[in-house]
Amino acid sequence: MEVARTIKSVREFVKAARSKGKKIGLAPTMGALHIGHISLIEAAVKECDFVVVSIFVNPAQFGPGEDFQEYPRPFEADLEICRKAGVDVVFAPGPEQMYRTENLTWVSVEKLTEGLCGRSRPTHFRGVTTVCTKLFNIVAPDTAFFGQKDAQQAIVIKRMAADLNMPLEIVICPTVREPGGLAVSSRNQYLNEKEKKDATFIYKSLQQCQQLIRDGVTQSDAIISEMRKILRQASSIEEIEYISVVDAETLQDVEKVEGAVLVAVAVKIGPSRLIDNILLDTSKE
Amino acid sequence: MEVARTIKSVREFVKAARSKGKKIGLAPTMGALHIGHISLIEAAVKECDFVVVSIFVNPAQFGPGEDFQEYPRPFEADLEICRKAGVDVVFAPGPEQMYRTENLTWVSVEKLTEGLCGRSRPTHFRGVTTVCTKLFNIVAPDTAFFGQKDAQQAIVIKRMAADLNMPLEIVICPTVREPGGLAVSSRNQYLNEKEKKDATFIYKSLQQCQQLIRDGVTQSDAIISEMRKILRQASSIEEIEYISVVDAETLQDVEKVEGAVLVAVAVKIGPSRLIDNILLDTSKE
Numbered sequence: 001m002e003v004a005r006t007i008k009s010v011r012e013f014v015k016a017a018r019s020k021g022k023k024i025g026l027a028p029t030m031g032a033l034h035i036g037h038i039s040l041i042e043a044a045v046k047e048c049d050f051v052v053v054s055i056f057v058n059p060a061q062f063g064p065g066e067d068f069q070e071y072p073r074p075f076e077a078d079l080e081i082c083r084k085a086g087v088d089v090v091f092a093p094g095p096e097q098m099y100r101t102e103n104l105t106w107v108s109v110e111k112l113t114e115g116l117c118g119r120s121r122p123t124h125f126r127g128v129t130t131v132c133t134k135l136f137n138i139v140a141p142d143t144a145f146f147g148q149k150d151a152q153q154a155i156v157i158k159r160m161a162a163d164l165n166m167p168l169e170i171v172i173c174p175t176v177r178e179p180g181g182l183a184v185s186s187r188n189q190y191l192n193e194k195e196k197k198d199a200t201f202i203y204k205s206l207q208q209c210q211q212l213i214r215d216g217v218t219q220s221d222a223i224i225s226e227m228r229k230i231l232r233q234a235s236s237i238e239e240i241e242y243i244s245v246v247d248a249e250t251l252q253d254v255e256k257v258e259g260a261v262l263v264a265v266a267v268k269i270g271p272s273r274l275i276d277n278i279l280l281d282t283s284k285e
Numbered sequence: 286m287e288v289a290r291t292i293k294s295v296r297e298f299v300k301a302a303r304s305k306g307k308k309i310g311l312a313p314t315m316g317a318l319h320i321g322h323i324s325l326i327e328a329a330v331k332e333c334d335f336v337v338v339s340i341f342v343n344p345a346q347f348g349p350g351e352d353f354q355e356y357p358r359p360f361e362a363d364l365e366i367c368r369k370a371g372v373d374v375v376f377a378p379g380p381e382q383m384y385r386t387e388n389l390t391w392v393s394v395e396k397l398t399e400g401l402c403g404r405s406r407p408t409h410f411r412g413v414t415t416v417c418t419k420l421f422n423i424v425a426p427d428t429a430f431f432g433q434k435d436a437q438q439a440i441v442i443k444r445m446a447a448d449l450n451m452p453l454e455i456v457i458c459p460t461v462r463e464p465g466g467l468a469v470s471s472r473n474q475y476l477n478e479k480e481k482k483d484a485t486f487i488y489k490s491l492q493q494c495q496q497l498i499r500d501g502v503t504q505s506d507a508i509i510s511e512m513r514k515i516l517r518q519a520s521s522i523e524e525i526e527y528i529s530v531v532d533a534e535t536l537q538d539v540e541k542v543e544g545a546v547l548v549a550v551a552v553k554i555g556p557s558r559l560i561d562n563i564l565l566d567t568s569k570e
Binding site for chain 1: 292296385386389390391393394395396397414415418419422423425444445447450451452
């Protein structure tokens with residue numbers, strides 16, 4: 001496995017692979033790799049011939065007061081995970097590589113970024129879409145892999161790629177969960193034992209939602225209210241930022257569950273802000 | 286010469302050329318091709334092995350009340366010009382190809398787009414940068430060719446390409462002028478004889494600026510005032526939108542001419558809004 005620290009060097013590795021006709025896969029990450037990332041990497045290794053994992057804690061997607069400084073950076077452990085998973089190149093640029101001069105250019109997606117996490121993180125998604133555009137231009141992958149856990153991000157990236165005719169495929173991999181159901185996240189490691197236990201109520205609330213819909217409940221208000229009751233049982237959940245039932249394509253709130261909907265939750269629990277979601281296609285059930 | 290009407294088809298032509306190791310050049314245009322465009326195409330033919338000219342009147346870069354409907358579309362004549370100039374593929378997509386669904390994604394460049402033409406055309410540059418990003422993603426050129434006549438556009442596109450790590454080179458070709466000095470533009474054809482004659486005062490004012498600087502005048506105010514006097518001699522110039530002396534990199538107004546400066550003019554004359562500029566590097570003179 002190669003470690004590329006510069007844009008020039010990762011481009012050379014990819015160019016050599018492409019000249020051999022290899023299909024290039026990219027899993028963009030901020031490091032602190034866990035089994036969720038490993039599932040993306042495994043999907044990439046399965047589907048592509050040459051896999052690049054980028055590790056870059058992107059300042060542009062953190063807002064003021066967010067955890068940019070504290071974000072975990074266990075670089076050696078990350079490399080070991082990549083090596084075991086069969087990655088070909090880890091691209092780990094410093095900020096001086098990624099933002100050489102003052103960045104004046106932003107890629108932004110309207111509407112889809114306004115609700116859900118966009119409400120409390122107004123500059124987050126343009127940071128994500130801009131850095132992903134940069135990574136796509138640098139690595140030129142045939143396929144890029146993202147996780148369903150960040151559902152809004154997944155939809156935003158797919159829309160960006162389609163709107164801008166980016167010459168690649170975006171693959172969204174299923175959310176990976178711990179045995180208690182908690183969606184795996186780098187931010188779970190900020191939690192103590194009690195908080196971690198309480199965090200399982202997030203997925204419990206989503207399972208309850210799924211059950212209610214199976215039982216024929218269709219009013220979003222009623223579903224959200226039942227989910228809120230479950231989340232309130234967890235005393236470390238300090239704030240429910242949102243529980244939303246939205247159209248899975250437009251991300252607009254729906255009054256009634258019909259067709260494909262995304263049910264998404266964000267809570268503050270101890271030092272972490274955690275998100276989770278389920279995608280339901282009621283027309284298929 | 287091939288004419289590609291769809292994204293799929295232009296990609297196939299380019300892919301075939303690239304597989305033969307050819308260097309791909311792109312000249313993005315809105316059609317109504319004139320000797321200015323021809324100079325871009327000739328530069329592309331000289332520097333590249335396979336030249337694509339795109340012809341697309343991009344609605345996203347016209348503001349309300351601008352000339353999107355009236356913009357000339359002499360398609361057959363454009364094809365003939367391309368054929369003679371040695372173009373390999375004309376990419377002429379319809380709007381349904383370029384904007385399949387509602388476009389939610391914008392590429393925008395801050396600061397550089399705020400002054401000069403950006404003041405009266407607040408959504409123009411994001412329309413240009415977005416469609417150029419799309420064209421770059423569709424055609425994947427090694428080099429793209431733009432004209433110095435649209436000086437602000439040239440600087441914005443170069444900055445966008447650098448900020449987003451686009452894997453291509455941007456080449457800016459010199460402004461082509463009619464015998465009287467008027468910069469060639471598709472919008473010149475809206476002018477009657479008197480207006481066309483009066484329009485030559487735009488370049489006269491820029492030449493006067495150059496002379497003043499050579500004579501040692503450095504105060505922008507003094508230069509602008511002399512240029513204004515010249516433009517006022519042309520009775521069909523209904524409005525001087527701006528005469529600006531700006532830093533050639535940041536596009537910020539400068540009080541004093543020092544180093545590389547751009548002197549740019551925009552006027553309304555009859556039915557047309559015309560722009561022109563000169564780039565001066567006083568440190569080199």
